[in-house]
Amino acid sequence: MRYQLLGRSGLRVSELCLGTMTFGKEWGWGADKHESFKIFETFAREGGNFIDTANRYTEGSSEKFVGEFIETDRDHWVLATKFTLKDRNDDLNFAGNHRKNMFRSVTSSLKRLNTEYIDLLWVHMWDNTTPAEEVMRGLDDLVSRGIVHYVGISDTPAWVVSQANTIADFRGWSAFAAIQFEYSLLQRTPERDLIPMAKALDLAVTPWGAIGGGALTGKYLRGEKGRVPENSIRRNEHSSIIAQTVVEVADELGVTPAQVAINWTRHRNQVMIPIIGASKEHQMLDSLGCLNFSLPEEAINKLNAVSQIELGFPHEFLKSDGVKEEAFGGLYEKLDNHRV
Template structure:
């Protein structure tokens, strides 16, 4: 296991993060406490120190399990959890990004985790209601009180994240050090704005869904059962072609499809820390095999080609040769070092 800095911070985290949405069976799938501990122990034995949970995962069981698993060596672990999602029905203030829910949710998470502090608190997703200033000031207050050490944001448009960190920098508040969103061979749309923004703002990226809910392991090509419904975007004709390519590349390299899919998300010129989860110990050990794999350039190009997306406007427009010539008159060709 190697380690990376968490974006613009000095925090050292393992090069993959353990996702614990599978810890608990309250949602009708996942791992019981015994199997969850085996998964956790396998991650620890591999040198991992970065673990991710959330207030709503398995109705609180995930946080409770994680809290128990790390209690004997709490300071070794970089513990991240999230707030935003509702954890009481029929009460409007038990959900959202606003200060009241933020403070209440963090207090409840600290109790379930049985810890005095959270290393990294994520805004789980944007509610399109709460002012950015309210969110950033509330998060800054949590850091000032020592209840939270670092902050991150998940599943939010790039322009909002940019606005939030710009305001935080201007006000002298703590800013986001990391961002989390879905990114895989089946979901490459973050390449339009989210990934370039993260690189420009020095945010660590912790992508979830690297194996597409299991679709990129080839299990559905083999007719196996799973949680991804038929004809979803992860199991349509195009997705099946991508999954088959992953399977073929894995066979050529003598590794597993999951290792290929996870490793592909890491091949970018910026900090990429995939979140890997499992409902069985062996699944986690298989995913950890990605750390020993280096994808050949030929394999990367093959995967890129089969999963390619259109970047859309204005990206396609700006990079077209016609626009460059008409607008800039060959300027870029005359510059030795330009940003493209």
């Protein structure tokens, strides 16, 4: 395992992050405590130090398991958890990004995790009601008190993240160091705005869903059962073609499809730290195998071609040769080091 800096911070994190949404069986799937510990141990043995959970994962069991697993060497681990999602039904203030729920949720997470601090606190998703100023000031207060060390944001539009970090920068508050969103060969829409924004703002990206809920392992091509519904974005005619290409590339390289899919997300000229999860130890071992090789350029091009998306307006418009020539009169051809 190699390590990277978490975005604009000096925090060192492993190049893969252990996702623990599968720790606990309260949702009708996942791993029991014994199997969860084996998954955790396997990740730790390979040098991983970055672990991700959330207040709502398996109704709190994930945080409880993680807290027990890291207790003997707490300071070694970079522990990330999230707030936003409700953890009490029929109570409006037990959900959302507002200050009351933020502090209440963090207090509850600290108890379940049995720790005095959280290394990285994620805003789980944007609630479209709480002002950005309130969110960023609340997060900065948590950092100032030493309860949280760094802050990040998940599943939020690029313009909101840009606005929030600009506010934080101008007011001297703690800004987001990382962003989390779904990204895979089956979900490339973040390439339109989220990924370029992350690079511009020096945010580490921790993509989830790199294997498309298992679809990119080829399991559905083999007729196996799983949790991904048919005719969804992860399981339709187009996604089957992509999955088949992943399988073909894996066969050519002598690796597994999951390893190819994970490595594809890592091949970017910026910090990309995929979140890998498992409900069985052998699945974690398989995912960790992605560290043993790099995808050759030919394979990357093949995967890019089969999963290509349209960037849409204004990206397609601005990069067209006609617009460049009409608007800028050959400017780009005359510049040696332009970035277009």
